[in-house]
Amino acid sequence: MISRITLKSEALSKCRVHLRPRNPETPRPVIAEAHPSEDITHTTVPTTHHLSIVHAWKQKFLLRGTFNLFGCMILIFIAEVGHSLYSCGVACFRSPLSLHIYALAMTSPRSRALQVGFGLNVCILIYVMVLFQPFPLFNVWNPPNMSPEPQINACYEPKSGTWQYIVADPTTNDAAIIDPVLDFDAATSSISTSTADKLLDLIARQNYTITHILETHVHADHLTASAYLQTQLLKKGATQRPKICIGKRIKDVQSRFGARYHVDPSELSDAFDYTFSDDETFSIGSLKAQVLHLPGHTPDHIGYAIGPNVFTGDSIFNPDVGSARCDFPGGSANALFGSMSTLLALPAHYRLYTGHDYPPADRPHPNKADGAGDDDGDGGGGGREVPFTTVKEQKERNKHVRDGTVREDFVKWRSERDAGLAEPKVIHQALQFNIRGGRVPGPDPEGYRFLRVPLQVPQAVL
Ligand SMILES: [Fe+2]
Numbered sequence: 001m002i003s004r005i006t007l008k009s010e011a012l013s014k015c016r017v018h019l020r021p022r023n024p025e026t027p028r029p030v031i032a033e034a035h036p037s038e039d040i041t042h043t044t045v046p047t048t049h050h051l052s053i054v055h056a057w058k059q060k061f062l063l064r065g066t067f068n069l070f071g072c073m074i075l076i077f078i079a080e081v082g083h084s085l086y087s088c089g090v091a092c093f094r095s096p097l098s099l100h101i102y103a104l105a106m107t108s109p110r111s112r113a114l115q116v117g118f119g120l121n122v123c124i125l126i127y128v129m130v131l132f133q134p135f136p137l138f139n140v141w142n143p144p145n146m147s148p149e150p151q152i153n154a155c156y157e158p159k160s161g162t163w164q165y166i167v168a169d170p171t172t173n174d175a176a177i178i179d180p181v182l183d184f185d186a187a188t189s190s191i192s193t194s195t196a197d198k199l200l201d202l203i204a205r206q207n208y209t210i211t212h213i214l215e216t217h218v219h220a221d222h223l224t225a226s227a228y229l230q231t232q233l234l235k236k237g238a239t240q241r242p243k244i245c246i247g248k249r250i251k252d253v254q255s256r257f258g259a260r261y262h263v264d265p266s267e268l269s270d271a272f273d274y275t276f277s278d279d280e281t282f283s284i285g286s287l288k289a290q291v292l293h294l295p296g297h298t299p300d301h302i303g304y305a306i307g308p309n310v311f312t313g314d315s316i317f318n319p320d321v322g323s324a325r326c327d328f329p330g331g332s333a334n335a336l337f338g339s340m341s342t343l344l345a346l347p348a349h350y351r352l353y354t355g356h357d358y359p360p361a362d363r364p365h366p367n368k369a370d371g372a373g374d375d376d377g378d379g380g381g382g383g384r385e386v387p388f389t390t391v392k393e394q395k396e397r398n399k400h401v402r403d404g405t406v407r408e409d410f411v412k413w414r415s416e417r418d419a420g421l422a423e424p425k426v427i428h429q430a431l432q433f434n435i436r437g438g439r440v441p442g443p444d445p446e447g448y449r450f451l452r453v454p455l456q457v458p459q460a461v462l
Contacts, residue, residue, distance in 0.1 A: 080121060147288045150306055153202060154353070154387035157181040157195050160222035161356045163387050164199065167306055168208050169285030175208035176284045177242075178304065178311050179216055179355055180225035182438065186426050189451070191440075196225035200232055210238065211284055215246040215272075216313025216355055217301040218253050218434045220328055221424040227438035243273040244437050247293065249300035250275055254435045256329060261432045261452050264442070271437030276302060294343070296336025297324040303343075309388075310346065313355040315339045318389055320360050322400030323410075327418035333411040340401040348392035359383030428453045 153166040160181060168175035180199055183192040203210060210233055213226045226244045233242055254268045276282075278293040284306070292303040294315035304311045314324035315336065323340060326333045343352055363383025395403045401410055424430070432441070432451050441449050 080118060083117060147307055148286055150284075150287050150309065151175075151206075152309060152353070152387075153206075155195075155199060155202070156357070156385045156387075157222070158385075159183070161358045161385075162219075162222055163354060163357060163385075164195075165311060165353060165387075166199065166202065166206075166208065167284065167287070167309075167311075168206065169287045172285035173206070173208050174211050174285030174287075175203070175206075176212040176214050176289070176304075177203075177210060177226075177229060178214045179219070179313065180213065180229055182223040182225040182228055182433075184223045184426060184429065186429065189429070191223065193225070193228060196228050196232075199225070199229065200236070203233070204236070209240070210242040211240065212282075213242050213244045214304055214311075215244070215434075216303060216311065216315075217247070217298045218250065218257075218431060220298075220427045220430050221356075222426065223430055223433045224438040227436075241273070244271075245274045245276060246272050246437075247291070247300045247302035248275040248277055250435075253298070253300050253330070257431045257435050261428070263432060263435065267436050267439070267442065271435065271439065278302075292342070294339035296326055296332055296334075296339045298328055299330035299332070299335075301339075308347065308350045309353060310343065310350060311353045311355075312343060316343050316352055316394065316398070316401075317354050318357055318359075318386055319394055319397035319402075320363060320399060321354075321356075321358050322398055323414065324356075325418045325421055326414055327421065333414035333418070334407070336414065337401060337405075337407050337410050340398075344391060344395050344398075344401070344403070346391045348390065348395070350391045351388040352391060352394060353388040357385045357387070359385050 148169060148171050151168040151170050153168070155164045155166070156162070157164060162179065162181050164180050165178040166175050167178065177199065181195050183195050184190070185192070202208075210229070213229055215224060215226060230242050230244055250272060254263075254271070257263070258265065258268050276291040278291060280291045282289050282291075287306055290305045292305055292310070294301050294303045294312065297314040301313055301315055303313055303315055316339075317323060323336060325331070326336050346352075360383055363386075400414070429451050433439075441451065443449050
């Protein structure tokens with residue numbers, strides 16, 4: 001069976017958007033909700049690790065680039081040497097016979113002024129050291145925590161239970177989109193752009209410059225909006241082309257599913273602008289990001305670490321949801337256990353931002369009461385969606401892999417569980433669309449565009 005896809009625009013989704021913490025004193029997360037007819041609204045997610053006002057001020061004004069404490073110390077040293085040379089020169093100019101005169105000058109009122117100046121500089125140095133707490137002292141030239149705190153906007157797409165993220169550098173407004181969703185109605189094979197358009201509204205309102213559109217993997221439960229967003233951003237006057245990026249193993253996935261669905265190789269070769277190697281680092285403005293290979297759910301799966309924030313995709317879910325299925329081609333419960341263990345080995349305060357959330361009914365939510373969701377691509381669940389939990393919380397409470405979980409036990413349970421799961425409702429459409437980087441197939445001679453959907457046929461019908 002081949003299904004014809006149509007494209008239309010309609011408002012179907014709702015979004016929830018969070019800004020990266022600015023107020024460390026707020027005790028509990030607050031999540032604002034925007035209904036389909038409303039614009040995206042912002043709220044603040046408080047941090048669980050220390051972020052003092054001084055620290056934020058330091059990031060913004062003092063420690064950007066090379067102008068950090070070490071730079072201050074060098075400047076003070078240069079000022080001292082310059083001041084001394086100047087004084088020496090003045091002394092010699094006045095009495096060029098001998099530097100002995102300069103020695104005498106050191107007892108003069110000018111010298112005392114020099115000493116006062118030196119004392120002031122020492123005071124400034126001590127003040128800087130106390131105020132900005134630059135420890136470890138000898139790792140201040142380019143320490144890893146000197147990257148600014150990113151602004152993290154999280155937007156939930158309820159139909160597929162997907163968290164989309166826009167991560168921005170507050171000092172330059174450069175930003176990256178992670179795992180955006182294109183709306184798709186399987187019943188009518190219709191594509192629409194309501195969810196992605198809300199991301200565009202947010203980007204415009206925040207005046208972000210999108211430099212990257214990042215995929216964690218080839219999704220099987222929803223269509224990616226990467227290509228649509230790239231096109232729209234360029235139409236809206238983006239000065240640089242946002243790069244659609246994914247892990248390097250996309251080539252294997254493309255060849256596997258390209259052959260299965262008879263996708264023209266020419267539609268795959270340039271589907272992504274850039275493919276990341278494992279552990280590769282890159283910049284989003286002045287933010288430093290690092291790629292983490294996190295296989296298991298799919299073999300190509302990667303995550304993105306930006307400071308103490310890790311965008312995990314489907315390599316881990318919130319503690320009361322647990323883990324993602326591993327039964328897609330190339331998936332592996334054993335590999336997923338390794339990836340989850342990698343994430344749980346990160347520092348306890350690190351935040352793990354998940355690619356989906358299927359909140360169980362017992363998670364507080366004022367408007368829902370239905371049963372727990374699952375990773376079959378139909379969203380679901382009854383509680384309140386949460387974009388992240390910390391490594392500490394995951395280690396203590398993840399229902400599938402936490403401290404003390406035995407690998408063999410998880411692999412056995414996950415394999416048995418996956419054997420009983422229905423496949424995602426739009427898996428065939430999603431795979432064909434997503435290996436193309438989010439581009440629709442080329443038109444046939446009559447202008448129609450088709451995706452292939454295999455039939456499930458009983459023997460008696462053949
Ligand atoms: Fe997925």
